[in-house]
Amino acid sequence: MFATTKVKLDKELVAKIKRYADLAGYSSPEEFITHALEKELSKLEGPRTRRRSRSASADSATSPEDRPEVMSLLNAALRRLFDLLLFPFQSLPAAVGIVFVSLLAALGMLWAFKRTSNQAGIEAAKRRMYAGIFEIRLFNDSFKQIWRAQGAILRANLTYLRHQLVPMLFILPPLVLAIAQLQFHWAYRAARRRRPHRARGDFRRGLAGGGGVPTGGSGKPQAELELPAGLTAETPALWIPEHADPGLAPARRPAGRPDPRHPDRRPPLREAARRRAPAGAALPVRRGAPGSISSSTRPRARCPPTACSTR
């Protein structure tokens, strides 16, 4: 016999647990609670175990599992910074904010370029290129001299590029992170009040196939979407059977690749959510595969608890 401990829970919470346990296909609410607790505990235990193993070994490099977490933390910090930076421009046309950010970026790039580049080397390489051009103009009757000058120009050009490469290594990474943040502010038309938008939900891979989602007689999944405050569903959810593979696997394909079932239809290249949704309600965006690059180019959008609960 297992020893049991009773825990007092709020009635509303218990009702919610029962509802979602049923929806998610758990045999009982107890099983659902046990699973949720085990999941949370493994999350808390995970970092400690990793920290111990790292301190024990000489290898202090970040493990691949840690990288998306690091990127998420970095993006969260950058998001706050950029929200604060662009706060005064929220009510102004986008061009004003872009001019300001461009000026900041130019100042930052100039500062970094001055600190990290070999200014003397760049000057010398440029002088050698000018000299080669003058040489060609001066000795334009000598084929051999022209070839020699061309070779000198090419060599100077490669040296010039090598000198440019070093500051680029310092300038480009922060620029990429900044661009990823700015993309959420200016790339898409904002979701406006009283203007309808279509939302699409994809089931987690393997969840439906594994019997995790109860289905009705027609095969339609018995699931509902909880919307955050400020958003209302104008129509009931539409389920398109032809978009669902057998077992309700998510109808998802790499962006840019045509749908084999609808070759004439343009693939959804631009599916994303703007963080600033009406009434302060933020919508989650589709995330790429876990990894440093996808985490940096598609930073996780702020996700309200109610929207997160639908994931």
Add this chain to the structure above:
Amino acid sequence: MLDAVTVRLKPAEVALPGFALREMASVPAWMTLFFVLSIVFAFALRKRFGVTF
């Protein structure tokens, strides 16, 4: 339960005096303006910073 909830939004234009800059070759309008202005500002300020490139 859901892997993702997505909302399809149209690309934004950047309104400039006299015309609106649009997305070109999948490059967002804001990015075009950002890169052009960054380069212009960097060139304009390079001598003040004592930088050559």
